[in-house]
Structure formats: C-alpha cells, structure tokens
Amino acid sequence: MSKSTSRDKLLDATFNEVYMYGYAGSSTANILKIAGVPKGSMYHHFASKKEMVVAMIKERLIPKVRESFFVEIHEDSRALDIIIFLFKKISKNKMLIKHGCPLHKLMFEMGSLDEEITDLCYEEFLHMRDNFSQIIDLGIHQKTIKDIDSKSLAEHIITNSWGALSIPPKHSSKEQFLKDTQHIIDYIKV
Amino acid sequence: MSKSTSRDKLLDATFNEVYMYGYAGSSTANILKIAGVPKGSMYHHFASKKEMVVAMIKERLIPKVRESFFVEIHEDSRALDIIIFLFKKISKNKMLIKHGCPLHKLMFEMGSLDEEITDLCYEEFLHMRDNFSQIIDLGIHQKTIKDIDSKSLAEHIITNSWGALSIPPKHSSKEQFLKDTQHIIDYIKV
DNA sequence: TTTATAATAGACCGACCAGTCTACTATAAA
DNA sequence: TTTATAGTAGACTGGTCGGTCTATTATAAA
Structure with a gap:
C-alpha cells in the first residue's frame, strides 16, 4: 500500500487528462481538481505545465506503454x-x-x-x-x-x-x- | 481567377491552423489574423468556431484528402x-x-x-x-x-x-x- | 526548542479564449 | 431615391488559461 503523494496524484491525473484531451486541450485547473491538490503544490513539484507533462511521460506514459506493448x-x-x-x-x-x-x-x-x-x-x-x-x-x-x-x-x-x-x-x-x-x-x- | 472571399480566406486559414495546432490548440484570433478578416465577418458566416471547422472539413479537408489519397x-x-x-x-x-x-x-x-x-x-x-x-x-x-x-x-x-x-x-x-x-x-x- | 526546509494552500495576475454587440458600409432590389 | 439585406469592422464581455505570490503548516535536523 503506497502513500500516493501529491506528486503521484498529479502525474496520474495529468496522464488521464492529456490522454483524453491532448496536451493543448488539457487544463492544469482540471488536473488539480481531479488530483485534489492545490496549485501551490503543483508549482512546488514542477516548474511548469510542460515540465509536469515531461515527468508524466517518463514516469507514467512510457511505463504503461511498455507494459502494454x-x-x-x-x-x-x-x-x-x-x-x-x-x-x-x-x-x-x-x-x-x-x-x-x-x-x-x-x-x-x-x-x-x-x-x-x-x-x-x-x-x-x-x-x-x-x-x-x-x-x-x-x-x-x-x-x-x-x-x-x-x-x-x-x-x-x-x-x-x-x-x-x-x-x-x-x-x-x-x-x-x-x-x-x-x-x-x-x-x-x- | 477567383475573388477569394472572406469566407474562403477563413476556411483556408482554419485548415492550416487546425492541421498544425489541432482543434483545441487552434485559436480564432490567429485564424482571423492570418485570414486578414475581422471577427464580425467570421461570426457573420459561421455560428461558432466548431461550425467553421465543420465547414472547413467539408469544403477543404475532405477535398484535399481525396486529392491526395x-x-x-x-x-x-x-x-x-x-x-x-x-x-x-x-x-x-x-x-x-x-x-x-x-x-x-x-x-x-x-x-x-x-x-x-x-x-x-x-x-x-x-x-x-x-x-x-x-x-x-x-x-x-x-x-x-x-x-x-x-x-x-x-x-x-x-x-x-x-x-x-x-x-x-x-x-x-x-x-x-x-x-x-x-x-x-x-x-x-x- | 530552535531553525531550516519541504510542502500545502489559495488568492491573485495579465494574457488569451470564444463569443456578443453595435455601428458602419456595400450591394441591389423596389 | 428609398429600403432591405449582406457583409465588414472592431471594441467589449465573461470566463479560463498558465503562472506568481505570500502565507501557513509539516517535517526533521541541530
């Protein structure tokens, strides 16, 4: 049983948001709402939306795709x-x-x-x-x-x-x- | 030699904008700037961004794809x-x-x-x-x-x-x- | 207990978004 | 010439965007 930190919740929410709506169509506000994390935490862990997405690709998207393919x-x-x-x-x-x-x-x-x-x-x-x-x-x-x-x-x-x-x-x-x-x-x- | 009406210019600009930036990533402001057409004209010819894109698909995208494929x-x-x-x-x-x-x-x-x-x-x-x-x-x-x-x-x-x-x-x-x-x-x- | 740092919290900012509104102009039918 | 309509023009609106800011709380080392 993991703790699921704010960072984890943000990466999970970012994966789903970007997967469904695309990069341009995704909104940080929605990601924050779904993750249940305040904006301050997001910009504490990531420098920008793009950096959060880059981390999401490395830590969520690529592992998932490897698992699938x-x-x-x-x-x-x-x-x-x-x-x-x-x-x-x-x-x-x-x-x-x-x-x-x-x-x-x-x-x-x-x-x-x-x-x-x-x-x-x-x-x-x-x-x-x-x-x-x-x-x-x-x-x-x-x-x-x-x-x-x-x-x-x-x-x-x-x-x-x-x-x-x-x-x-x-x-x-x-x-x-x-x-x-x-x-x-x-x-x-x- | 065609006249290239505002509507034509808008559809051409919309095709390029949506092709390059996607639907979510495209902006009407940019389309208007590139087409050289004021906002009033756009909303005179089309009810919304989406309706303009629908017209673009029918009158530009599909003909282009048919020509290509x-x-x-x-x-x-x-x-x-x-x-x-x-x-x-x-x-x-x-x-x-x-x-x-x-x-x-x-x-x-x-x-x-x-x-x-x-x-x-x-x-x-x-x-x-x-x-x-x-x-x-x-x-x-x-x-x-x-x-x-x-x-x-x-x-x-x-x-x-x-x-x-x-x-x-x-x-x-x-x-x-x-x-x-x-x-x-x-x-x-x- | 003190001090430093990591993390949370959310109000706030300017920029940009799609869409509205009113005014003006060009065209052409009556 | 009058009247109606199609089209042009852009200022303006409410809402959302990514990002900043300051304040507060949790954690842990000293």
Whole structure:
C-alpha cells in the first residue's frame, strides 16, 4: 500500500487528462481538481505545465506503454506465437482499443508543437522498435518468420498497430483490431 | 481567377491552423489574423468556431484528402501498379510526410471530444475504404493482388498509411514511408 | 526548542479564449 | 431615391488559461 503523494496524484491525473484531451486541450485547473491538490503544490513539484507533462511521460506514459506493448522473449517459444499473443493482449486492453496508444497520440499532436516532448516520445518509439526487432530476429532464426529486415519490419508492425488503434472509440473494437493485425501475421509468417 | 472571399480566406486559414495546432490548440484570433478578416465577418458566416471547422472539413479537408489519397481506376491498368503509384504520390506530398494525414490527425484528436466532427471524419474514412476496396477487387480479378477480403484489406492499407505518416516531421521522410508501404506491397502482390 | 526546509494552500495576475454587440458600409432590389 | 439585406469592422464581455505570490503548516535536523 503506497502513500500516493501529491506528486503521484498529479502525474496520474495529468496522464488521464492529456490522454483524453491532448496536451493543448488539457487544463492544469482540471488536473488539480481531479488530483485534489492545490496549485501551490503543483508549482512546488514542477516548474511548469510542460515540465509536469515531461515527468508524466517518463514516469507514467512510457511505463504503461511498455507494459502494454512488450512481451517476454522465451528462447524456447516460437517468435510468431509471441507476436500473436501480443496482438491478443493489446486487443484486450480497452484503453488502447478505445483511445489509441497514448505515446502515439501525444507524439502525433506534439510533432509540430514541441521538439522536446516529440523527441522524448520518438526515442521511446525507437526503443520499442529495437525491442520488437529482437523478437523478429528470433523468429527469423527459428524460421517461423520470413527473413525480412527486422528493424524495418518492427517499425512497420508498430506504426501499423498505431494506425489501427487510432480509430475513434465509437467505431473501434477488439475484433476490428485483430482483423487488421491478422494481415500482419499473414505477411510475416513463413 | 477567383475573388477569394472572406469566407474562403477563413476556411483556408482554419485548415492550416487546425492541421498544425489541432482543434483545441487552434485559436480564432490567429485564424482571423492570418485570414486578414475581422471577427464580425467570421461570426457573420459561421455560428461558432466548431461550425467553421465543420465547414472547413467539408469544403477543404475532405477535398484535399481525396486529392491526395485517390487515384483513377483504368480498367486496362494493373491494380497493383495503381497502388504502387498511389504510395509514390503520397510520398512526394511533403505536407503528408511531415504532418501526417489531416483527416487522421483531426479524427484521432476529436475521438474523445466531439462526436459530430469525429463521425464526419469517420464517414470519409469509410468512403476512402470503399473506394480503395474497388481497386483491390479489380486487382483480385486481374490476379495481380491476392484474394483477400477487400474491405478489410483496404482498411488495413489506409490505417497503416496513417500510422506511417504520423511519424513526427523531424524524423519522417519519403524513404521511411516508402519502406513501410513496401511491406504492404509485398503482402498483397500475388 | 530552535531553525531550516519541504510542502500545502489559495488568492491573485495579465494574457488569451470564444463569443456578443453595435455601428458602419456595400450591394441591389423596389 | 428609398429600403432591405449582406457583409465588414472592431471594441467589449465573461470566463479560463498558465503562472506568481505570500502565507501557513509539516517535517526533521541541530
């Protein structure tokens, strides 16, 4: 049982606010209200709204995305099955299906607006890609995945998932996502 | 040579403002400044910011996206070549490569915020999908494209392109987009 | 107990937001 | 020429924005 400090409550509220309304659409007043923390505390812990969001990305968004998008690599399991399992796992995550990948959403919005936040998100994208390409390399070695440039393929799989997940909540569904990713599976399997 | 009325100037400025800063991040004051039109004119032509954006989507965004994403179908040309040509055409569009598909960007942002705008964008997505699936059906008939459910494949191709185009301007390139879409080509060609 | 510092608390600030209001001008039908 | 309407013009409003300020309280080291 953690204490949940003001800082923690602010980061949690900031994640939800920015995820739902975007960076520009989020308001510090609303974050403070939801966190139940006075303004003085916020500006004690963070220099500005942007710095709070940067901390939120590092301490909430990136860990959540890693938790959602990453799977363990067992040397004895088939790499293709790992990827199929991952797509199933993502499809069960209602947050992702409804509102998209929070990393993608923020990076896309900030691309034209703030270089620091964009770069922070893009670095995590590269990290995801490199992590993913290891699974693909394993699959190529196991001959369960076609011998395609693994970095490029990993990038393809991530951006494709991002695109599929960016269908608006009213029209998105687990089934729609799995149908889309099935094309990826059909493409990469030997 | 058109007259470029105040209404036209407002819609043009609104497209750019919303494309760059998002709906929440856009400001009417800035739109008015760039359009060189006083506030009174804006509220004479449109009931609200939202109604102006709705008009912008119908009269600017959707036509631009159709122009960018659609290709003519010649009965005598190979459907696979049409799709390859389309990807090349998109890759040459610096606006799309840098800032992504404006339809995708707005739909993704508004998904949690406004149902009317979201539905307007989603309808156009469906229109794009159906138009695209015709090309695929042609390809299946010509045996240049694998016999895969054409609606699902069209959706896959569009959302994949959207994902690939949502890489931030600093890190996006024509080459990166073509590399990504090459996976699609390799997947669908017989 | 004293002292320093971390954290809480919220009133307050100027800037900017979308939207309103009244006045004025251009156009064209009667 | 008169009258009606479409369009231009921008000052102004209430509310929200991120951020500052001063005051107070909690914590812990000296």
